Amino acid sequence: MWRWLYALRARLSALLGSARSDRDLNDELSFHVAMQARANEALGMSSAEAERRARLSLDGVLQLKERLHEQRSIPWFDHLRQDVTFALRMIFRTKVVSLAAIVTFALGIGANTAIFSLINSVLLSPLPYDSPDRIVTVEPFWTNTGQANVVSSAPDFRDWREQSHVFDFMAFHAGREVRVVSNAAPMFASVQLVTPDFFNVFGVRPATGRLWSEGEERAPLAVVSYAWAIGQFGNADAAIGKTIEAVGQSLQIVGVASSGFTYPGLTDIWAPSLLIPVNSNRGGHNYFVVGRLRPGVRLEGARAEMRDIAARLEKEHPENRFKSIAITPMRDRLIGGAQTTLWLLFGTVVGVLLIACVNVAHLQLARSAARGREMAVRSAIGAGSGRLIRQILTENVVLGFVGCLVGLLFGSLTLQLFLLIAPADVPRLSEVHINGRVLFFALGVTTLCSLLFGIGPATRVSRAEVSSGLRHQATRGQVRGTAPRLRSTLVVAEIALSLVLLTASGLLLRSFMRLSHVDLGFSTERVLVTTTSYPAGGPAATGFYRDLIAQLRTLPGVRHAAGVMTMPFDTLRANSGYSVDGGPTYRDGEPLIAEIQVVTPGYFDTVNTPIRSGRDFDDSDLAGRPQVAIVNERLARMEVGDGNPLGRTIRTGMTPESRNGMQIIGVVADARQRSPETPPRPEIFLPYLQHPGPGSRLTILTQTPLDPGALTGSIRETARKLNPGVPIRFSTMDEVLTKALSYPRFRTILVSAFALLAVILALVGIYSVLSYLVAEQTPEIGVRLALGALRRDIFNRVIGRSMRLVCGGVIVGLILALVAAKAIEAMLFDVRARDPMTIAAVIALLAVTALTASSAITATIVIGSRALTSKSIVSIAFAAISASTSPAITPPKTSLMLPPITRLKMSRRRAPSASRTPISGVCSATRYESTL
Amino acid sequence: MSKPPDLMQGTLDLLLLKIIALAPQHGWAISQRLKQVSSQELQVSDGSLYPALHKLELAGWVTAEWKTGELGRRAKFYTLTRAGRRRLEHETEHWRRVSTAITRVLQLKEV
Numbered sequence A: 001m002w003r004w005l006y007a008l009r010a011r012l013s014a015l016l017g018s019a020r021s022d023r024d025l026n027d028e029l030s031f032h033v034a035m036q037a038r039a040n041e042a043l044g045m046s047s048a049e050a051e052r053r054a055r056l057s058l059d060g061v062l063q064l065k066e067r068l069h070e071q072r073s074i075p076w077f078d079h080l081r082q083d084v085t086f087a088l089r090m091i092f093r094t095k096v097v098s099l100a101a102i103v104t105f106a107l108g109i110g111a112n113t114a115i116f117s118l119i120n121s122v123l124l125s126p127l128p129y130d131s132p133d134r135i136v137t138v139e140p141f142w143t144n145t146g147q148a149n150v151v152s153s154a155p156d157f158r159d160w161r162e163q164s165h166v167f168d169f170m171a172f173h174a175g176r177e178v179r180v181v182s183n184a185a186p187m188f189a190s191v192q193l194v195t196p197d198f199f200n201v202f203g204v205r206p207a208t209g210r211l212w213s214e215g216e217e218r219a220p221l222a223v224v225s226y227a228w229a230i231g232q233f234g235n236a237d238a239a240i241g242k243t244i245e246a247v248g249q250s251l252q253i254v255g256v257a258s259s260g261f262t263y264p265g266l267t268d269i270w271a272p273s274l275l276i277p278v279n280s281n282r283g284g285h286n287y288f289v290v291g292r293l294r295p296g297v298r299l300e301g302a303r304a305e306m307r308d309i310a311a312r313l314e315k316e317h318p319e320n321r322f323k324s325i326a327i328t329p330m331r332d333r334l335i336g337g338a339q340t341t342l343w344l345l346f347g348t349v350v351g352v353l354l355i356a357c358v359n360v361a362h363l364q365l366a367r368s369a370a371r372g373r374e375m376a377v378r379s380a381i382g383a384g385s386g387r388l389i390r391q392i393l394t395e396n397v398v399l400g401f402v403g404c405l406v407g408l409l410f411g412s413l414t415l416q417l418f419l420l421i422a423p424a425d426v427p428r429l430s431e432v433h434i435n436g437r438v439l440f441f442a443l444g445v446t447t448l449c450s451l452l453f454g455i456g457p458a459t460r461v462s463r464a465e466v467s468s469g470l471r472h473q474a475t476r477g478q479v480r481g482t483a484p485r486l487r488s489t490l491v492v493a494e495i496a497l498s499l500v501l502l503t504a505s506g507l508l509l510r511s512f513m514r515l516s517h518v519d520l521g522f523s524t525e526r527v528l529v530t531t532t533s534y535p536a537g538g539p540a541a542t543g544f545y546r547d548l549i550a551q552l553r554t555l556p557g558v559r560h561a562a563g564v565m566t567m568p569f570d571t572l573r574a575n576s577g578y579s580v581d582g583g584p585t586y587r588d589g590e591p592l593i594a595e596i597q598v599v600t601p602g603y604f605d606t607v608n609t610p611i612r613s614g615r616d617f618d619d620s621d622l623a624g625r626p627q628v629a630i631v632n633e634r635l636a637r638m639e640v641g642d643g644n645p646l647g648r649t650i651r652t653g654m655t656p657e658s659r660n661g662m663q664i665i666g667v668v669a670d671a672r673q674r675s676p677e678t679p680p681r682p683e684i685f686l687p688y689l690q691h692p693g694p695g696s697r698l699t700i701l702t703q704t705p706l707d708p709g710a711l712t713g714s715i716r717e718t719a720r721k722l723n724p725g726v727p728i729r730f731s732t733m734d735e736v737l738t739k740a741l742s743y744p745r746f747r748t749i750l751v752s753a754f755a756l757l758a759v760i761l762a763l764v765g766i767y768s769v770l771s772y773l774v775a776e777q778t779p780e781i782g783v784r785l786a787l788g789a790l791r792r793d794i795f796n797r798v799i800g801r802s803m804r805l806v807c808g809g810v811i812v813g814l815i816l817a818l819v820a821a822k823a824i825e826a827m828l829f830d831v832r833a834r835d836p837m838t839i840a841a842v843i844a845l846l847a848v849t850a851l852t853a854s855s856a857i858t859a860t861i862v863i864g865s866r867a868l869t870s871k872s873i874v875s876i877a878f879a880a881i882s883a884s885t886s887p888a889i890t891p892p893k894t895s896l897m898l899p900p901i902t903r904l905k906m907s908r909r910r911a912p913s914a915s916r917t918p919i920s921g922v923c924s925a926t927r928y929e930s931t932l
Numbered sequence B: 001m002s003k004p005p006d007l008m009q010g011t012l013d014l015l016l017l018k019i020i021a022l023a024p025q026h027g028w029a030i031s032q033r034l035k036q037v038s039s040q041e042l043q044v045s046d047g048s049l050y051p052a053l054h055k056l057e058l059a060g061w062v063t064a065e066w067k068t069g070e071l072g073r074r075a076k077f078y079t080l081t082r083a084g085r086r087r088l089e090h091e092t093e094h095w096r097r098v099s100t101a102i103t104r105v106l107q108l109k110e111v
Helices: A002-016 A018-042 A047-057 A061-072 A075-093 A095-124 A154-163 A198-202 A226-233 A299-316 A330-369 A372-380 A385-421 A436-463 A466-475 A484-516 A539-554 A633-640 A708-722 A733-740 A742-776 A778-786 A791-823 A836-863 A865-884 A893-897 A900-909 A912-916 A920-931 B009-022 B027-037 B046-059 B082-106
Strands: A135-142 A167-182 A185-194 A206-209 A221-224 A243-246 A249-257 A269-272 A288-293 A323-329 A527-532 A560-564 A575-580 A593-599 A611-614 A628-632 A649-652 A662-668 A683-687 A699-703 A728-732 B062-068 B074-080
Touching: A002 B046, A002 B082, A018 A047, A018 B027, A018 B046, A018 B074, A075 A095, A075 A385, A095 A330, A095 A385, A095 A436, A095 A742, A135 A299, A135 A330, A154 A167, A154 A299, A167 A198, A198 A288, A221 A226, A226 A249, A243 A269, A299 A323, A323 A330, A330 A385, A330 A436, A330 A484, A330 A742, A372 A385, A385 A436, A385 A742, A484 A742, A484 A791, A484 A836, A527 A708, A527 A733, A539 A560, A539 A699, A539 A708, A560 A593, A628 A633, A633 A662, A633 A683, A699 A708, A708 A728, A728 A733, A733 A742, A742 A791, A742 A836, A778 A791, A791 A836, B009 B027, B009 B046, B009 B074, B009 B082, B027 B046, B027 B074, B046 B062, B046 B074, B074 B082
Parallel strands: A185 A269, A221 A249, A593 A683, A628 A662
Antiparallel strands: A135 A288, A135 A323, A167 A185, A167 A243, A167 A288, A206 A249, A221 A269, A243 A249, A527 A699, A527 A728, A560 A699, A575 A593, A575 A649, A611 A662, A628 A683, A649 A662, B062 B074
16 A cells, blocks of 8 residues: 555656656766766776766666656646647747737637626526525416416415415515614615515525514514614614614514525515505405425426416405416516526627637637648657647647636626626626636636637648648748638628627617607606605695695796606506496406506696696695596597597596596596506506595605706705605606616617627628738739739739628628527517618628728738739749659649740730730649649 | 676566665665676666666655765665565565476476
């Protein structure tokens, strides 16, 4: 056993301290020589002779050393080290080319790393809960319309919970940002009212304190989030026992949730659900239901059971007609929206990477062309082609890895940038960072790509012959034979890929432009948004707002002021069924549903929504007076067609007061309430004074000809004088609109940025490939010019060749682009996937740039052609002479032995048309030259 | 210098192990001792000596140490390890068996 240890030690010390072990070898051998020399001197030789003989006795010292060295080391490791050292040396020697390759590759890898980090953290990593695949959301869905609701009603929830056997725990939650008092300061906080099993559904454990349990649904307790506790009290333990005021009650904090848990969204405070009376109407869908399936229960089984329960409830309760139950895994609910955007981005950066790889492949190919001689020499002194290929691949992998390192740097910087501009509601954004899996991905991709761009040079090396490589000397600078077909393919590939990316980017840009200029039905300019939250509902709140708005109207700089219950683009909206004049609540099998909005008088003026007929609410529409309502055009058209809706009665289920009929007193223009993308829905407006329930939390809008920010001070003062306990937050309608457009904007910016990057890379690539193609034709051009060819003709020939490549690329790219466009159709707003204008523009752009590039190259070559003419003639003559001495090729000697100059002189005197007639002798020289 | 007889590779290892067993010494001393003891019969070319010594070291049968030798220079001294000693015994036994067998064959009387 010890033997192996000694053995290992010997090998390792040789491996690791190779310089030292070399020195040791030297010392050992030179000691031997010295001893032998001394012995020789003792035998009577002179010291010089003694030395010489001693050295001789160690025969073949060099080979000895080599053999000893090889004995000691692990061979393949040594070769690898050699190759890597050589690769690094070569990279440093050809700094410019290497830098170009590294930067190009780094850009591709960087973009991919950044996007993959996003995808990894958002889409691929499991959710940060216990056994997250067991957590589901439960929703009602209507079998007659196929529509689902995200919220359920409390009686339904209770029945589902009692009757089902597939759930370990089931709970509901509901809430939003409301006024909270903590540390005696009023502020906004996100509060959710939850049933006792809520924390069990997610497997949350308290960081400190406790969570409440069954039986405490009415207790004045609260559990707060870790971040909120730290923010308010400094550390989690300090939060326990503190009192906060929320939902109109004094609550004691009994626990702090584990760090990182803030479901749903960014919740700060959870409180028991029965602190506020629960809506016991089976049709009042206000609650989000979540559940944890029992271990071993399959989703399909659970769905089946819930469907049975729904069927039973349908029979027992007429209002549950057509209502069934849907179960969605929590994962899908949370990340579903982000999926398409992220995969789109991934597709884009893969395209960028491919273009980058094509560029690097071409650079490497060009580099390998210049090394034909080096490879031939290596081959001649004994390197097998396997060894050569391994060396080339190692060089490429080393280059790739250096590029990868730089790319990781780019990538992390880019990622920070993304996180800054990403929409705030991208799920799990806070979990995004570069981790092990991302690095693994980057390294894997790098290796793959490096091998890819090593294939070209490697195959070239394996096919080359030693003799032809060594003979390369004769035609230095000639680069024929370096896989012209491969290079043409590269150009076509680059053009095709850029076309695809440009098309996607163009479509998205067009879509975004349309979206940002869509007619919303209301104006967002110069409107200040003041978010408030009154401590309690009821008449006190309505009184506060009435006074506040009246006072705000008198402030200088305020043109209009009004209050509204649900901000445009808010995700939590109120909607309800309705009926006009006691008519049906269903039409064509679909229930009539309208958005419900509670507003103060002056709302329509504040947001510039035109009143088409009738009047706005005014101060006479008070509680106790006849109930009134305003509808939008869409509802009017749906109910009365071209007739007059004014004076008709409308009923909704929204508030107790609205169940009795309300008289329609006005019709306003349609507005896109849900989002800029969604077309307007039927909408009913109710005056807040007649509906004190929902009228207790209003957002105040003030229109001003000045900059909205200038009003904040005076508004805050006015509100504080009325009631200092009301927290206030400011924003502008423009900001609200910006936020609503954040997803499309994010997509568009990123795809366009990547497309631009791709195009720049592609243009660089095309430029270098074309210039290479042209350069290799230089001698031929020179000859043709000498024969009297017109510059213009040469120009056309070369351009023609380049344009053929570009056309090929455009055709392939067009096909791919059409496929890609279809794939992103869902994300486009008001733009067809096969939008001809975009596609035409993109093709034109690419064609023009490619044309410009090749013209520029050709022009430079052709203009500088005088010098070329003589050079190429010399090279032809030289080639002719050297070839005639080589046995391998037997050209028609007679025609070549004639001095080419004579022939050239003759042709010059002819008409210019001669340039188009090939002259056989010289042409064979050209062809012949190319085989060298 | 007379040509050394052809030694089988394993035999060279055996001889080296034995010499090193007598006392730890450096490469030159080993080759001198070998010449001495065998009365110039066995001479190892130095080109074979050092590879053989290094092979023994890599196999773990000897271990090497750098000490100051004669001439005041540093030299590499080889010592036998325990495994090496066992190997030496094993190989010696093997050699005895083989040489006995060869001798017996050679003692056959010609008819």
